[in-house]
Amino acid sequence: MNVAVVAGGVSREHSVSLLSAQTVTSALLSAGHRVWLLVIEQDGNWRLADQTRFLAQSKDVKTISAQPEAVEVIVQPVPGKFLTIDGELIPIDCVFPITHGTLGEDGSIQGLFKLAAVPFVGPDVQGSANAFDKVQTRRLIEGTPVPQVFYSAVPRHDYRADPAAVVEGIAKSHTFPLFVKASCQGSSVGVVRVASADGLGDALNEAFRHGVLAIVETAVEQAMEVEVAVLGNESPQASLVGQIITSQQFYDFDDKYVLGESRTEIPAKLSDETTQQVRDYAVEVYKALGLEGMSRVDFLIGADGVPRLIEANTLPGFTAISMYPKLWEASGVALTDLVDRLIQLAVDRAQRDQL
Helix, strand or coil: CCEEEEECCCCCCCHHHHHHHCCCHHHHHCCEEEEEEEECCCCCCCCCCCCHHHHHHHCCCCCCCCCCCCCCECCCCCCCCCCEEEEEEEEEEEEEEEECCCCCCHHHHHHHHHCCEEEECCCCHHHHHHHHHHHHHHHHHHHCCCCCCCEEEEEEHHHHCCCCHHHCCCCCHHHCCCCEEEEEECCCCCCCCCCCCCHHHHHHHHHHHHCCEEEEECCCCCCEEEEEEHHHHHCCCCEEEEEEEEECCCCCCCCCHHCCCEEEECCCCCCHHHHHHHHHHHHHHHCCCCCEHHHHEEEECCCCCCEEEEEEEEECCCCCCHCCCCCCHHHCCHHHHHHHHHHHHHHHHHHHHHH
């Protein structure tokens, strides 16, 4: 197939997306697909990457770049005219977006592909938006058996109207420590751990730098973080369960991609009963949020042994350290087979939705 890999984007996760694109592009080429690697620069411009130079780069989040060719790239939300390069219309059978964070996995770019009537990997517009908004995720999961941490939603206009009242309300309803973050962000960007009410103001101000809605969550102390890869449309399947072992108080952006001090363990050291429960919960979350294609679903397991939902990540990383491909590899699905299945799921959905 003719596949357009779309990477980069304007979020902080731009470089991580490029690392993921290296893995995905190599796998697609190995699987026999013809690939056009499109990189959205941080200024919003679309470039065609020189694949040879791009793939030859070291897998370093600090130095990787688009390696663009000197050609004109035009992307249009028009059926049959999605991609034009130097005046030549390129027929694209499927788009494989690996854009992380804001505008990349929140439903925005998915809307572009939808308007262009081109099949695309990953959840649709609505599912992407549901999962990217942590408060919306919490509200949708409340109607399922899946446990969650205690949370509060804080609109920015409420906080700015009466900061003292908001802080007092949070302090009364939550126990410390707790976590404060923007409702719509990815990769633990802007997350602040708060030990007492004195730190709430600064934490909320940081969250509101990234969006108009904050979510406050009571911390699960001494918790194990586990993750499950889910694959499928109407009949999703769950992978083995993996465990994140981190050197930090919580698994943040730097620990994931900069410090390199976290590690993973697959399968996670859980009882058979808890393992199956986590896998079942992951599929339950996937369905409740309206997800298709793929997602990674993350949980915390505290001292009480209860798995509590953290989030669903709709375009999980495909870097050398990323859990999604690792989990499927450990579950018996090779990377080339995985990307093939993802493309087929995208095409199947597009054909279904035309009916």
